[in-house]
Amino acid sequence: MPARSHLRFVLNGQDISLADVRPDETLLDFLRLSRRLVGTKEGCAEGDCGACTVLVGRLSKGRLVYEAVNACIRFLGSLDGTHVVTVEHLRGKDGALHPVQQAMVDWHGSQCGFCTPGFVMSLYALWMREPDPSVAQIEKALQGNLCRCTGYEPIVKAARAISSYGALEADFLAAERKTVTARLKKLADGVRVEIGKGKDRLIVPASVDDLAALLKKEPTATIVAGSTDVGLWVTKHMREIAPVVFIGGLEELRTVSVKAGLVTIGAGVSYSEAFGTLAKHIPAFGPLIDRIGGEQVRNMGTIGGNIANGSPIGDTPPPLIALGASLTLRIGGKRRTIPLEDFFIAYGKQDRQPGEFVESISVPVPAKGxxxxxxxxxxxxxxxxxxxxxxxxxxxxxxxxxxxxxxxxxxxxxxxxxxxxxxxxxxxxxxxxxxxxxxxxxxxxxxxxxxxxxxxxxxxxxxxxxxxxxxxxxxxxxxxxxxxxxxxxxxx
Ligand SMILES: Cc1cc2nc3c(=O)[nH]c(=O)nc-3n(C[C@H](O)[C@H](O)[C@H](O)COP(=O)(O)OP(=O)(O)OC[C@H]3O[C@@H](n4cnc5c(N)ncnc54)[C@H](O)[C@@H]3O)c2cc1C
Ligand code: FES
Ligand code: FES
The missing domain is CATH 3.30.390.50 (CO dehydrogenase flavoprotein, C-terminal domain)
Known part of the structure; x- marks a missing residue:
């Protein structure tokens, strides 16, 4: 199996190629310490405050999508083949402030300013999806951004006004969409990335088959999907996690399908990706997902990770168990499907063998009546x-x-x-x-x-x-x- 020994992504306008990446290095540390891009702030280092919000653009079925994420708990190794956009990259027409920034200035959306870059990036992500957002949409997009000074009202007013400062079609990321898509397509060479030596390695498998083969050989490696749990093991608990296997970029694990009354969700599907299908077919899931973390956490975190972590307070296992969901686990080429409720054996103990991973979850749509x-x-x-x-x-x-x-x-x-x-x-x-x-x-x-x-x-x-x-x-x-x-x- 050919492997590449360097990570490649686009940071703002620049192509990045890194051969020296620690398995637990966060994007935030890389931005602030290695690149001196200090517009992205560190507040809580646990995904709560949103001061570290950046955009990550990735190809999903060939289409470039940008999402707000928490750089503090996002590992650098998970970014292969993506476009990272920080607040420094934002610009308006002819050297002016970006419409989001100008709205924040004019509507007094910033006081001490510490939270402001994070708010700007979250609002930018919302504006790209919805140029004329409702207050409810703005509140949802800002659930993961905390401000100690403004009282939020000016920020919400600024958010509502953004489109009066510039048209989305004229935005710089919209204008660059074609070229960035082409650059990311070029980076997607379909080979495994393996950086480091011995235990101190990070691996980005080339495919799900590659992941299965890899975990069979290295059953103790830490699987990282969205890193919204594992990120905190590093930033808060100083845990050693190497070797690390990043599965978030595997498109095969990011599929949702509905067939014969069964919703099947790949283990790499984020909450944001699952939302539309789940809320449509099992409406009670909509308001529940809206209350999991903030937008950044929902853009990264997966239902697969929520199950695999075995937590007694994960939000998706109880409704999935009540619906009679089943879990498909895979080791090497072998798969088994079990009722989800049987997966949870005791506190900290799940029915998962070394080298086995969660491949998908299947959820029956509730019967009519x-x-x-x-x-x-x-x-x-x-x-x-x-x-x-x-x-x-x-x-x-x-x-x-x-x-x-x-x-x-x-x-x-x-x-x-x-x-x-x-x-x-x-x-x-x-x-x-x-x-x-x-x-x-x-x-x-x-x-x-x-x-x-x-x-x-x-x-x-x-x-x-x-x-x-x-x-x-x-x-x-x-x-x-x-x-x-x-x-x-x-x-x-
Ligand atoms: C600010 C914040 C707010 C949060 N709010 C909520 C909340 O409201 N409700 C809630 O339930 N959770 C919440 N969480 C926890 C977390 O977001 C969820 O548990 C999330 O679903 C974890 O998914 P992940 O992809 O990020 O998992 P990761 O952190 O990548 O992994 C979690 C665990 O699962 C394992 N794993 C991941 N994928 C697989 C796989 N395919 N096969 C085998 N093992 C795997 C990992 O090795 C690890 O042990 C919050 C977290 C943060 C930081
Ligand atoms: S620093 Fe608070 S969410 Fe990242
Ligand atoms: S302006 Fe001070 S924390 Fe938001």
């Missing part, structure tokens, strides 16, 4: 980690519960079904009395812990209340009970 809802409980609405999350998939026929699959996150050492609660519901009328009678079964299903996110008592009460809420939503009220940005919560 069934109810499927998901509720995530956090201290803060946006960009917060789950205290408890409940997913409910219940079929009611003629007023009687035919089947129930209910799964929770944050209630046990793994994502887990509430099997005793399910049993207490099936065959009974779908009534408040049935729900009330099923509540004691929660004590048999779960013994949650207290931690910084919630006490055990809070978790237990919240879990029970979510079932009541689900019942109300499916029976008692015409409109679903939801908390939206512009509407006060309806008290239950």
């Amino acid at each position: 069934s109810f499927f809802h998901v509720h995530k409980i956090t201290k803060r609405r946006d960009e917060d980690i789950t205290a408890a999350l409940g997913a409910f998939n219940v079929v009611v026929k003629g007023g009687t519960v035919q089947s129930a699959r209910i799964a929770y996150g944050g209630m046990a050492a793994t994502p887990k079904r509430a099997k005793k609660v399910e049993a207490a519901l099936v065959g009974k009328p779908w009534s408040l009395a049935t729900v009330e009678a099923a509540l004691p079964a929660y004590e048999q299903d779960f013994a949650p812990i207290s931690d910084m996110r919630a006490s055990a008592e809070y978790r237990m009460l919240a879990a029970k209340n979510l079932l009541k809420r689900f019942h109300l939503e499916t029976t008692g009220r015409k409109a679903p009970v939801t908390v939206t940005r512009f509407q006060e919560a309806v008290a239950i």
Whole structure:
């Protein structure tokens, strides 16, 4: 298998070729320390504040797409074949400020300025997708950018005004699209990238088959997809992760398909990529994905990584388990498909052999007439980690519960079904009395812990209340009970 021993990408206008890259080197360190591109800031170094936001352009089915990402937790090794755009590259017509920058100036969107480059890059990414964004779209695009000074209103006003400062078609990245696409196509030579020696190596496989062969030989290598978990192992926990295998660039793992009532999601599909299909076929996923991290995290993080990390508070495993999803794992040329719920054995222990990797997840679309809802409980609405999350998939026929699959996150050492609660519901009328009678079964299903996110008592009460809420939503009220940005919560 031929291999290339240097990384190649385009940084702003420049072709970059690097033979000396540490496996855990972040893009932010490279920009600031090696290139002195210090417009990109370091705030939290954990993907929360957005001060480090840059754009990464990549070819997706031959089309160039730019996405906002967190440079602080993005590894340099994951950038082979991409176009990295930092705030220094932004420019308007004839040496003027870029429309996004000018809007931020005129609408007083900056005070101390530390967060400003990150906001500018996030808004630029939004503007490229949506030149006339609504307030809700702006808020969503800025969930991953924190500002301590402005109070956000001026920034939102600036965001709404960008198009009055210049047309998207006249933008410099739009004008360069053809040439950048051609440059990236030239970089895509289809060979493996391998840099470093011995344990201290980074590898970008050429294909999924190459990945399978590589992991069979090196089963202890760290797989990195979106790096929104692994990035923090390095920046916060100083963990050694080499050798590292970057799989984010494998287009074969970035496919979503819908066939015969089954949505199949490749392990490399990001939340942003999965959003459209999931929200269309399984609508409850739309609002859930909107509450995972901020835009930058959703552009990088994958559902495959959310499952493979085995966390008891990952947001996608409970709804996927409630829907009866299955997981396809691969080692070498061999594949096996298991029910997703069987993957989670115990805290920190998953049914994955050394050298095996997650290839895809298949999710049945809920049957017509069934109810499927998901509720995530956090201290803060946006960009917060789950205290408890409940997913409910219940079929009611003629007023009687035919089947129930209910799964929770944050209630046990793994994502887990509430099997005793399910049993207490099936065959009974779908009534408040049935729900009330099923509540004691929660004590048999779960013994949650207290931690910084919630006490055990809070978790237990919240879990029970979510079932009541689900019942109300499916029976008692015409409109679903939801908390939206512009509407006060309806008290239950
Ligand atoms: C600011 C911030 C906010 C966040 N908010 C949320 C949130 O609201 N809800 C939530 O659930 N999570 C959240 N996360 C956590 C994280 O984004 C998710 O867990 C994400 O889905 C991880 O995916 P990834 O591709 O980035 O995984 P990575 O970090 O690349 O990998 C995670 C783990 O999975 C393994 N892995 C990845 N892909 C594979 C594969 N194909 N086969 C085998 N192993 C694999 C890796 O080796 C590693 O152990 C947040 C993270 C950050 C930084
Ligand atoms: S420095 Fe805060 S998100 Fe990267
Ligand atoms: S302007 Fe000071 S942090 Fe945003």
